[in-house]
Amino acid sequence: MMKSQSLIEHIQKLISLTETEQKELLDSFKIKVVKKRQFIIQPDFVAKSRNYVLKGALRAYVIGDQGQDHTIQFAIEDWWITDYNSYIYQQPATMFVMAIEDSIILQIDFETEQKLKSKNHKYETFFRITAERTAAYMQRRIISNLTNSAEERYEIFLKKYPDLAQRVPQYVLASFLGMTTEYLSRLRNQRNEQKS
Amino acid sequence: MMKSQSLIEHIQKLISLTETEQKELLDSFKIKVVKKRQFIIQPDFVAKSRNYVLKGALRAYVIGDQGQDHTIQFAIEDWWITDYNSYIYQQPATMFVMAIEDSIILQIDFETEQKLKSKNHKYETFFRITAERTAAYMQRRIISNLTNSAEERYEIFLKKYPDLAQRVPQYVLASFLGMTTEYLSRLRNQRNEQKS
DNA sequence: CGATTTTTTGAATCATATCAACGTACGTGG
């Protein structure tokens, strides 16, 4: 219950909640401990929940035709993660969501979320803003992928998420940035040579 | 007023409106006629409105460092278009939105939208669902860009939007699919050769 | 029609992928 405070704080950045609402909200989430390499979402199963990360790190990824994996999203403390398409349409997922560190997450399931939203305008507003920001973020990512070279994408990521770049295995980072592990390795070495 | 019916129908797919609400909603939009090549949004200006296309076609694009243009989004009849980041945060745009055909659009401006949403839960719900679907769509696009080759992206687009592929100049389509005009031209010719 | 915009073609080049092999690190069971 202590730690869940961060969820309340996160939500109160967008909407303000009474004591009662805070309690109601927390009751709508269940806490879950996941170990490194454990899945919370798998292809062909419906993503039943939206997940808020209290502690740890997870990644969402898909497996391409030739078996290459493509990271779609990361989530660390104070981020949300799910298979968005699967969750909102309640259809089978195409993505895996897996813990890349031992993690603690708060899960709200689809029906509970619907009830919250119809009961109280505030929650509807919260999820509306969240969805808008998600869309805006994804639009920025599409633009970045279209306009920047592999090297530039790496540089930008490093600048924007220096912490994450450390926490995540390099092949995962490469798969997020849309390049091979080998190529990312070469880029890093070039960088290091230049510095010295 | 006749044509605006399609906006009402569009919105009623997600929420149901009383007569009064329909009127209120239509009054919140203003109709605008835009000629081919005319801009409705430009970099450095805040995107004041969200735009629903009644008739015609528009595209949103950015100009890269070396002057190449990258199409972020199309919109034809019954679609929405704006610079999403600019609109929701009310910050200067980075994108152009330009008509690629003579078009008629319905515009709602940011303040009016806010008022609608706070006045009536239903509108909040409508925009929440819209944002969610936008996010889901963009996620699919990110996945497609990461997992498919230029040729595959073209094939997929053709299958999914055969109409659009006709309406849009080829260099625009190429810039949407993340390849050069020349390369798209070659892909088409390869296809045609195979067919005959 | 002429003028502009769009598409095509060819040749050279480049960014990134692939494959294969080796080196390193890490975490798990004894």
Place this chain on the structure above:
DNA sequence: CCACGTACGTTGATATGATTCAAAAAATCG
């Protein structure tokens, strides 16, 4: 706490999908 196995990262050589530049051909439009 060591040792072994698996997971991760690096390096080299080669291949390829896609870009670039330049110019011609075709389509569109006022």
